[in-house]
Amino acid sequence: MYLTQSLHRDMQTRPDDIATITGDRRRTVRELHDRVSRLAGALQNLGISKDDRVAYLGRNSDYFHEFYLGTFWADAVVNPVNTRWSAKEIAYSLDDSSTRVIMADETIRPHLDEIRALYPHVQTLIWTGSGPAPAGAILYEDVLDGATPVADARRGGESLAGLFYTGGTTGFPKGVMLSHANLFVGALGSCIGRFVTPGAIFLHAAPMFHLADFGAWAITTLTGGVHVSAPSFEPEQVFEAIRRHSVTHTLLVPAMLQMLVDSPLRPHADVRSLRQISYGGSTITQAVLERAQDAWPHVAFVQAYGQTELSPVTALLGPQDHVAPAPKARLRSAGVAAPHSEIRIVDPATGATLPANEVGEIVSRGGHVMLGYWNKPEETAKAIRHGWLHSGDLGYLDEDGYLFVVDRLKDMVISGGENVFSAEVENALARHQAVAACAVIGLRDDKWGERVHAVVVLKAGETVTESELRDHARQFVAGYKVPRSMEFVDALPLTSTGKVQKNILRERYQ
Template structure:
């Protein structure tokens, strides 16, 4: 399997079909493939070879689509950058991956000088925006215009396709190594269920394209022969407008975004504004179950659409279970994560990796050709996560007699806020660097808008005064904004076990009931 196969099939069968819609730019399959082959040639002339990493820091666009294809076209490795990260986090990922070429759009080009200073081996910055060309950067469009197309290397199989950095349980981001086979397997398996995309339809990219979830939807769309419709980032107004203007059929969102859609639409309806939502056929959502209230409101707003929940993680490329549209009609299943997709095998095991009886809580593990190759430069973490040939998700859950998986806890002490994963240790490490902090603990608390919010309990050093806003500002310099605690308490002490371990469950129980 190789990622670019879908390009050749599309060019052979439907060269005049619209491939991408991004604002006023509309490109056919033939035009898109030609640009991809030319940009691949430009990267090769810049010294990018097989296995070399090329990063992209930018909002959703047709140029992101071209990048995701052009890099593997010449055998390179994509390295999408989380746009919500701080400069320090971005620099770490570029240094760790030894990335020498970075694409940056208008929204983030002001970060380029600082990244050059922090990443000495960053030799080339390519500007993918429409604004003025910054000093020291190369023009993306000039590179395409000035370079002849090169043949596709058709790199595939177990060759490394991409590095996708996630937060780490040690507080250090980890580069998840995903192969061509991993991503294409996941896409084919998800598409085969019939729950994810409309053949020949139109996929809206409103979730961030750097995220593995949207890259999965992009892959599914490529396999289904879809047209990709991009908006720079999610807002309810922009998403609804794009759905109506371009007759979008399919999209992937997190429940928080779906709630924002229905809230926005309700406000418009109250003011006499109608939203044309009749083209929508598939909503794929993930990160957490959807509430019954939001589901019913969404079904009313999108009467022709079906809703399916995907469960997985970056390490699983990322889909491993699906809760089908018909499953949503059974109230007892609405809190489930679904059943194994065709390309995956799923179990729930105990500490000895022995499968537990149905209904018993253990760790959710998975295997199949969608499971990552491992973590970049972290062989011990890779061995631990992939022991016995199974990906250990770190999620606690159980499986019922029909094979439905229910997630009940996160062993990795992870918070999911607005669809983004936040590891508590990352936030705790940032807080601990403030000179006034003696101890701290970070937990997730229920939140009506974000699902969970990041909450910190901080014990100041004896005799030292510190303001909560000062601590928040300190964190913003070190970690991404969505990881910064939305709420915080100052305390005299933290609850400890007999072994001196912070009892986070006690904190959660106490604060959830406040």
């Protein structure tokens, strides 16, 4: 199993078909094959050899596609860098991975001097941006023009494919080591589960450095699809790309999905070509999902649950579970174990398997479980025990094997001795018509140990009082779960993948 395999097959079966689209630029499979083999040759000329790391720091584009395939082709390891990190976090990931060659565009420019000061060991900066290259950088197209194509190393199997650094919301990020086999198994199983279906014209609207989008990238690549890139997530760009390129599939995190549904452009947007929206990366409220289904009744919805350490999917809620006659309550679930995955619910303290409908830690096993954390054997041993990846998420399985995720272990609120799952309270608050987004955290309280605190963003032009929201929440959750304190804000702090940074909220309100 090697991730460049599909490019060889496509050269035999569809060399003149379109492979990638970025703006007005279209490249065929034949052009892609030539550019990838030249990039691999260029990387080797720059001193990249077996197992070396190559980083990419930039916006979504066809260059990202070439970076992945070209690095694998050169027998090296990819290190896609989060563009929203601080210079210190970026430098840390480069230093931790001993990365010497970086491909980058304009997104690195504001941080470049500081990165170079913090990590002076970058040997080569390859510039993929459209603006003037920084001092010392070499232009990407010049690199390709001066390179000779090389044979594919056909790096695969258990060899390391990439270091995918986790979000860095608590301390510095960890490098998740994923093999070609990990990513291949995850892609094939997710394809069977309809995360992305074969022959897709797939829009990369979510960040391509994130493993959720990489999972969709791998399926689209393996099944002969077309990659369309939106440089960044803007509703206008997304709607225009769908119309212009007849996009059939895309992946969105819940925050993105909500932005599209709420956009004033939505009623007039031409999305007739769109067949499926896959969503995941963070918890979605049932209210947002139902509004999206109402907005686009012709579109199938698929939810994926997992994490970077699971390549990245371990459970899927398929299209058939989003519509009648499936029970409506099933929309609150994360689906069933994906075809390549096994899931259990265990007692966090003892590791014993828990019965149906009892909340515990979600653990997974299969060929998609990471090799481990880069240079962190102790943390690897904590996360992987007897072959099972311990997710840090709390949830339960119902009698039919559907997984319900209720909270992160670290986000559960214990108030007056009772466990309060923040996602449950957030879902109740989000059902109010005035609420655009919300987050629930636990704050220290002299009487209750912790109190339930809600941070709420209202829709434009809407008003609601704390008392009204509490009364609304009591319709759906027990009294001890209703927020005892509340704050209205203009926006929630989000990671680049749309997850609420609750650690920041806890620090702010504590």
